[in-house]
Amino acid sequence: MSLAVIESRSFPRYQAVSELKMSAFKYNFAVVSRIPDSFTTRCKGENLDLTEARKKHYDLVETLRNMQLDVLELPPDERHPEGVFVEDIAVVINGTALICNPADSTRQGEVDTVRQVLRKELKLKIVEIEDQKAYVEGGDVLFTGKEIFVGISKFTNAGGAQAVARAFPEYSTCAIKVFGPNHLKDYMSMAGPDIIAISNSDDAQKTFKDMQLQSSFGYDLIHLEEDKAANVVFANGHMVHLPTEEIPKSIGVYENKINYDRKVVAFKEMLKATNRLSSSVLLVSKIRHPKKITSTLQ
Template sequence: MDRQPINISKAGEQHHQYENALKKMGYSIRRLPETPELPDGVFVEDAAVVFDELAIITRPGAESRRPETETMAEVLKEYRELHHIEAPGTVDGGDVLVLGKNVYIGISQRTNREAIRQFGQILKPFGYNVHGIEVTDCLHLKTALTPLEDDLLLINPDWVDGDIFEDYHTISVHPDEPYGANVMRRDNWALCPEAFPRTAELLAERGYDVITVDQSEMAKAEAGLTCCSVIVE
């Protein structure tokens, strides 16, 4: 993606709208301490993956991002037992898709097979199965698909092999909205960027109460909706 300057003031306003949307969906918001020296720190999803039984602190693929995990670990230790990915493993949380006891991890520019192996070791005692998936043409696996229900996925089939998910029902995004697959759902709420009206229409037609937010500034850094939060149920 060609880089464009991000309007920081506008990005802050949009992030506030995002927080308000999450509140409407029933979440409470907890902010990490500000780290202006870590400009990618707003994309908190990449720093940790939370399961019912534990949380895994990642080791981001970009070396400059690895200090982001410190403040995340300080907060998450209040909620979960922590495990850490160690060198030479690298993984961004945006590459990790959890579907029940199946964990799909994208093999990407940021995530390698060693990290996937470590995920498998950490999660095996809790009955999880970990699968590595090749990711093409997008930054993270969850750029290409996210779950709408336990057995229903919204997917861009051009960016990830849909045959891998033959045990799930899938809905393909409109070809005009390749980045539309990254949405968030809770109960009957569905959150979607307003830049993807066809995706919003698709969700509404399936009976979801759709909330749209302007995410245009974050999108300049290839961010999706899930990038900017870590959900702890």
């Protein structure tokens, strides 16, 4: 099925969106991790202002609280400078948490911490990956509310995609090739029910073509000029995106096309160490929404 493209229309406000469509994007909790001093070692050749990064991360946390989310903050861990990127460590859908297996073995300490929080604090059903050669990071898993796309990248392999399919058999799961050096969500993210924000970059568009061939459903698309603009956080009827100065070529698209609540978080310092806003947030829903779809991955 082809994915429909948005041309010029605006979207209805959250109140006008059906409860059925919105239910997949209702979350109770957000797990975040405070920034350790060692975070500066993650910079991609740029000097990082640690104080400013922490300030903007705090702004993100406060924004999440204003989205009717209870925020669980993990303490900073100097042993794991990437620990702030909690999205990569687990995939949570319908009250079930798949504990990811990052390709980088140095991140296993992060896995232990997040597993404990999800199991003991949030009482989620925990699914482990038995095959240690199966790698997957949450940044490569896009849940649309109807189906799951798993990007095959340098962070996630076919075994990891199969682990996702087994963890969430009620949803169809499609493995797609991610072009370029990034995670799938560096190129696209859910900007609302049935709405995908996607970058116009060559790698993003080539990745999308594979996704388009395998999708079982239709989606509206928001095309954006910058990769980092295409990554947003959508939860409980609110969308978080970057400010004008960080996405000057794309901000007008959000201003003109999105008619429900938008929240802006500056993330310039954090983006010196990551490619996406959502990497610092692990959204959790403890409400289960029954489905009867069988996964397509064996």
